[in-house]
Amino acid sequence: MKPCRVETNGMEMELDRRSLAMIRLSFGGRTWFENPDNGASLWRLHAVDARGRRVDLECGGCRRAEVVRRKDGVELRWTGVAHRAAGAGPFDVTVRLAPVAGRRLLTAWRIDVRNRSGDWTLWHLLFPLLNGLRPGPSPDRDMLFWPEMWGMQTTGWERMKEVSGVCGGYGKHSAQFMGFSHSDRTFYFASHDPEQWPKHMVFKPVSCRSRRSAQIYFLAHPAGMTEAGNSYRQQYEVVLGEIPGDWYDAARTYAQWVRGRPWVSSPPKNAFKGLREEREILVWEQGSINAFPSERVVTVNDLSASKWARQMKTLKRKLGVRMAVHMYHWHQTPFDTNYPEYFPVKQGFKDLVADLQDAGIVIMPYINGRLWDHSAPSYDAQAELHAVKCCAERAAPPLRFAWPESYGNGQLLVTMCLATEFWRRKVVQLCERIVKELGCRGIYLDQLGCSGSRTCVDPRHGHSLGGGSYWLEGYRRLLASIRDRIGPEPYLTTENNWEACVADFDALLDTQWNHEENLPIFPAVYWDRGAIYGGDVFGPAFGGGGETFIQRMGMRCVWGGELGWGHFEHLLKPENRDLLDYFIGLCRLRTDHARFFCRGEFLRPPEVVTSDGTKCSSPLKGPVLSALWSDPDGDGCSLFLVNVTRGEQRVKVRMTDARAAARSPAVCVSLRPLESKAVAL
Template identity: 25%
Template structure:
């Protein structure tokens, strides 16, 4: 009996070995195709092409969980009469891999189920970048003639494990970061837990950093698209707490084309550091691109009056409520003040666009007020949304605007109701149509030449949309036609500018792709709490860290009074006490917003300024004016400087009273939502000037003095080993000390609410 059992055991073992080594339909050996360059190692399943591991060579750290979900490396959406059909790797009966060289893998999928065209195949090329912990990923979809492909999702990096003390930094407009992104994602309602950002658009540059903030290492994900094709970046959380990173690419729908292969690669890599490290790494590439070399600011094309702006006043309404307070503000500051002017137009805000003319106070009054302000050196740009048309305006019907509006894949317009008071909607116009470029050019021409403004604020400028209207003359669906046509639009507008007059164009948000087209960029994350509350994200100067020396940024919701209400909106919702003071408990929030602007290199801005604030909120206005004066003495750093990491210093924190409120008075009358949040009391930013000097901006919002003790190595900032240290305040530069042999020690007492720049000069 024992002998029989032994024989059965031997037979079973032999069968198992047979299946393991020879294979069957249900069992496959998990073998890997691997490439490594001494920095990172990537492994893919030889049987399917699934991404198995991503390791750092130095310590064999794998960014993937040991048991990770198997997800396709790519997905393709086909448009069919019955709807959208999606295929992925599992639909391929054939798979081959080729190790082209020591650093390059070519993965090919073919023989697809449900695809009649036998030439159809998907090729992914993954290449490690020499001597860097980076890899480039490129996809090619071939044999697609006669097909309509609306989206190609590639790469899909699934199963990213929790890095510990995890932070996610994203260049959403100026930039934001959040601690424990998995926890934040898990709180999103609905089946899909996803953060997604559009580029070009609210995602101002093509780089995201996921990192461990205490041990300083992370996952670097980017694209090297120098032509700004439309794409989406996302992070998704599944039920097993696994993160998945995706890039959604949008081809132009062209049934005659037989191949789609983006003109750029995705970049996946590791880095040692934090979000600043990632920004510096991306800057190395971004500063070499065409948008940097053609930056208007870098090439001296921005008007001097814009560059010299010491303070912006952002007011709304008629000139008596906008230009007159600006004159008083300029007299107190004794430096250039410019005006960012909303609600000057004859139509109701957020529903009557683009019927801006005549101005609501009348043509003659408006022009006289504008000329009076300009005589005192005050320049004004006026609000005009650069892509919205009110669907209930007379001109919407009369000019057949619907024909030139953006259409989605189903032929629907992108219509949205912004105005909660009138409930009238706006529809997005297509930048790819000559009709809209001509329409907006004529509006700008009238604002600048007839009404004597100094330029136009182009609301929603740094946005882009997919349009599927075949009659518009642009590629259907994806592509980069939106940005190209925005460039043509600004060229048309500037062709109408009068000679020998400072005229400029500003736009909402920031974006690398718009650097050649706009003179100034509105960046509002310094006031993030004021419009978003405590939503788990913190503002960071991500964009400035990459592109500060290429762009003038400005803007702030920072206000000391209740937001205004448009007089053209329904009277029943108007506040009983317009322009009422906000409670003094929120004053620290105002100071915080201004301090962030100062140390992060923005032109300072105050919203809803009124003359009575000088006496009613003296401390806050004095702080703002002092800040503007100090900044004006350090423009080589805070206007033109290159971002550097601030020296290490122990900062003070305090729980502050915060207010979240609409940018205009709320419908219920109670516009303020109060909450508390811990915030820094000391803010800093380091900037390198063109002549190789370093400015360290410091801003205190504390009521107490604070001891500054900094020990800096000159090598860390590329400075000479010997030099001197000055302190710049509102009166100018004052000598502090000298340094030798590369060791810079700075010790002084930062006074309550003091603002200054520590200047380190080479000798």
């Protein structure tokens, strides 16, 4: 039987005539996906029943499949999808493909699943499930990229590994898009989901008869999980197709959509309203108070508290920038234990706060925004009631329980449901006490930015079961309530950079992303909106000449990050004199050009080559790190360069951004050892 062809907006798809399995998917005549043997299903339903039987259903299980051509695209319909042996189903599946207005070769995909079974619940579904991704003509140059923290990439088809994670989970997929590039073209794959329904985003290499291909898909959870007969109507579009260009163009495509979302562009009404550079903290120290004795402050970062405080003040004077301390172990209870009972605080903490804040250094204590210790004396029936519930994969499960997490200290903590007023009130009260009783000018709310939309199946919480928009809504309400209580001035930060946190937090913590594969996707999407701080510059980073410190801070500086966290007191050691000078240089560069980094646009990165022909493509090792930012108050832009070596460097910089190239296609710049500088264009 000849395949059936559908076409919309330059996308052509060949489908098996009987099952509508995808045989080939092309854009503008270029084939990206191919499944020559009978095709592959564009979706997979995962359904379970009350006895714990689990089935996966694909298009081959349908009674009837048809293509309906519509004025605004194409509709693919499968009716009577069932697992006959298990008796699962029937389900009716409809997929709508429509053009994206004004964007040739981009298409919007939606799925509806009608569950007509009486005793099976739809647990999750893979959609779009695109099998058979092929390498480009030069596989060594193929690039896969995804939004892990700053952004990450793998170059080379054979080197690509599975990239799989929850959207919003532990920095893995801070945003809802990824892409695959070759030959100056990119396959763009994104969920334009303003409600942040819980989902995973997956790229997976597949080997079949020595032929290597890859699959790419979203895994989404429907509402009504655990309820037999739950249907699913996708509330958002999955946008996919070909775009000219590379990762930067894909980031800008996503930016066009995401920058209009309230969680990126509308901070809470009681948040700070001035310019970001009037407020930005540039250097983030990490302070760890002694664990024992548990009732009073003796040391910070293993120095006597008074000595460490003196060093902080010295550092602040030398650096001349806004500085904060992200403070751990300020409470008497051990770390990750008895949360959320952070009070009473260690004796002497309040005085330490007052002392440093008088010197202009913000103190920002750690609390966790989502965990309650299962063994805390305060964990009562009310706490249990408002914890996130999970359950076995079953319809009408007999048990819904709070799954405890452990962080290596033998304690068990449970995630609280952000959709509940009860938990939000608890966190707001804590924030209020930290600001009003302790006088702190900042609060770090751990894990809110690394634990994007969760599935909770407790019907007593009043939200939809499993899938839904309730996590985002609850989270944003929480942040708005915190601002209502503490006002615009205290700084708020969280762990990692779930994109839904961009408008609410002053900065988002990057804990450990120091990879050669880093790619500046975050600033290319959220410039002028979100800020990342971090870098992990603790004791070891200053050893062996401090190369690690130099590289990590250099990368953050040019990409618009705030510097830290770490133990910056190491800079005051006599042997680290040149590291201190280097760091003062970075701080000065950032301060003198704050408007570029805080409100400017992150332009397409330039190409930098040293005089001996070395291409500066490493985001950490350079030898010269670079970025191009536009001037938000004028027409110009500025090139920022950091020499991360202890040798002189002379580089030729070629602008690949059209606006910058029109002003100055290329410049030659000399840099002294460890020098950082701006070149106005």
